[in-house]
Amino acid sequence: MKSVALVTGTSTGLGIALSVQLAQQGYEVYATMRNIAKSQALLGAAKKAGVSLNLLELDVQNNETITQSVEHIMAKHGQIDLLINNAGAGCVRTTEHTTEEEVHWVVDVNFHGVVRCTKAVLPYMRRAKQGKIINIGSVGGLVGQPFSDIYCAAKFAVEGYTEALASYITPNFGVQFCCIEPGGIVTEFASNVLTQLQSKGEMPNDEYKPVFDAFLASGAGFERGDLYQTPEQVAQVVVATALKKHLPLRIRTSTWAEQFTTLKTQADIDGLKQLAIVQQTFG
Incomplete structure (x- = not known):
């Protein structure tokens, strides 16, 4: 029997690469997205790779669609072995320039969406005493960065x-968790951030303007070649991690990401040392 994987945010970039590569590894893949009408790129990639995917409508901001998708998979297969919480949204704004609505949206997609999907699959994995939940995080979840205030907060x-x-579900119920921490990904994600930025107009000509201009000029925002990986490169790390018998708690996807976060991670590269201390303290 094939292992069953549920992946969110598969209309573009990393989600497409994840779905295809998981299928190539023999998973029964349920690729989900908010708007099924945007599935052409996914289906085209699957056809090119010679794999088949199952497509479901799932909006991480809508509990009803999440429940329906999970119940559909359980009714058909009786199991969900892997959940990859990939759906995300960027935001490049100062706190002072970010509206309350934007704050809610970024946190809701990047964090609440992870909680909703995890909560939906967890009872089934817990009862099965097995399962893996991989959350696509970011180096921005370890290191705060300029003009990514709210995004970094959500990833933290x-x-x-x-x-x-x-700390408690893995040792007691056998469900494993991992946070994957890419640096930049060459994908529509960055383009969407730029589009969002442009739709809001240029940075107001205030005290932040020269700081923001210097940020863009550095290339750290969107053009650094050593910073960015392709979706396929990141997906390779994610899929290889999913195939491990025992998951690390966290893992970076590139040399740049390792170097950038080294002061946060060098004492406990995969996070398992600190996790062991927590489990010993409260176990």
């Missing part, structure tokens, strides 16, 4: 959430 939340779940 994903880190804490993943670590807390692993």
Whole structure:
């Protein structure tokens, strides 16, 4: 029997690469997205790779669609072996320039969406005493960066959430958790951030303007070649991790990401040392 994988945010970039590569590894893949009408790129990639995928509508901001998708998979297969919480949204704004609605949206997609999907599959994995939940985080979940205030806050939340779940669910119920931490990904994600930025107009001509201009000029925002990986390269790390018998708590996807976060990670590269201390303290 094939292992069953549920992947969110598969209309573009990393989600497409994840779905295809998991299928190539023999998974029964349920690729989900908010708007099924945007599935052409996914289906085209699957056809090119010679794999078949199952497509479901799932909006990580809508509990009803999440429940329906999970119940559909369980009714058909009786199991979900792997959940990859990949759906995400970027935001490049200062706190002072970010509206309350934007804050809610970024946190809701990047963090609450992870919680909703995890909560939906967890009872089934817990009862099965097995399963893997991989959250696509970011180096921005370990290191705060300019003009990514709210995005980094949401990704920091994903880190804490993943670590807390692993501290008691893994040893007691066998469900494993991991947070994958890419640097930049050459994908529509960055383009969408730029589009969002442009739709809001240029940075207001205030005290932040020269700081923001210097940020863009550095290339750290969107053009650094050593920073960015392709979706396929990141997906290779994610899929290789999913295939491991025992998951690390966290893992970076590139040399740049390792170097960038080294002061946060060098004492505990995969997060398992700290996790062991927590489990010993409260176990």
